[in-house]
Amino acid sequence: MHLTLNKGDFxxxxxxxxxxxxxxxNAVAGFLPIAEGSLTVDGRDIPGPGPDRAMVFQHASLLxxxxxxxxxxxxxxxxxxxxxxxxxxxxxxxLDLVGLSAAADQHPGQLSGGMQQRxxxxxxxxxxxxxxxxxxxxxxxxxxxREVMQGELLRICVEWDVTAxxxxxDITEAAFLADRVCVFGPRPGTIVKEVxxxxxRPRDQHIRKLPEFQALVEEISDTLHGAAAGPGxxxxxxxxx
Ligand SMILES: Nc1ncnc2c1ncn2[C@@H]1O[C@H](COP(=O)(O)OP(=O)(O)OP(=O)(O)O)[C@@H](O)[C@H]1O
Ligand SMILES: [Mg+2]
Numbered sequence: 075m076h077l078t079l080n081k082g083d084f085x086x087x088x089x090x091x092x093x094x095x096x097x098x099x100n101a102v103a104g105f106l107p108i109a110e111g112s113l114t115v116d117g118r119d120i121p122g123p124g125p126d127r128a129m130v131f132q133h134a135s136l137l138x139x140x141x142x143x144x145x146x147x148x149x150x151x152x153x154x155x156x157x158x159x160x161x162x163x164x165x166x167x168x169l170d171l172v173g174l175s176a177a178a179d180q181h182p183g184q185l186s187g188g189m190q191q192r193x194x195x196x197x198x199x200x201x202x203x204x205x206x207x208x209x210x211x212x213x214x215x216x217x218x219x220r221e222v223m224q225g226e227l228l229r230i231c232v233e234w235d236v237t238a239x240x241x242x243x244d245i246t247e248a249a250f251l252a253d254r255v256c257v258f259g260p261r262p263g264t265i266v267k268e269v270x271x272x273x274x275r276p277r278d279q280h281i282r283k284l285p286e287f288q289a290l291v292e293e294i295s296d297t298l299h300g301a302a303a304g305p306g307x308x309x310x311x312x313x314x315x
Pocket of ligand 1: 090091095096097098
């Protein structure tokens, strides 16, 4: 399997449960050793975790005893020698970016799930990663908030020139966000197809209504279901309507 991520790309990964999406992200993050093949960032092998890659997990996993602001500064305190005042200033900018300036002094328990996930995103961005790795970050958020978050994420990625690798089970989410959607097969470590999402940017919510958008969603869905049925199944586009 081969996947190239160029600077500024937004690539989404979809695939059946258990096909290795999380494992793949963990390998890119450097949390796992690679059994065979290679993973490189900027042409260099990945030796382990590093501040050039930041992970956003499905559950925000914020530190409950720290304020929202101090949760965002946490990564900076751990990773690099940044002066405390500087870290706090930077964290305030990030909270502003995710629309949570007013919640800086609150604690995670006082926030909604969507707000916690915004803090999670701000915390990942705090280390100024080259690549942002996101594993179903909006899966536990209600549909309406999720659409808002998707729009916000796109805005942030453009503003910060972020390269993103985003795992999701939600095909419309993948089509809305991505430049390319990579469909993993049921056998771990296989890519069935890469679907180019050639929809113009910047994208707003209206794009979901376009026939081109719906056609792309259908293409991804057919690929996914064809792949899930296994190699002996009829071609995805040759089955019943
Ligand atoms: N390339 C691989 N080779 C062998 N085993 C793998 C590989 N990738 C993943 N696995 C194994 O498959 C299992 C499921 O992997 P993983 O959690 O990454 O799936 P997932 O696609 O994230 O599933 P879900 O959609 O349910 O979150 C794990 O036990 C993992 O060790
Ligand atoms: Mg997973």
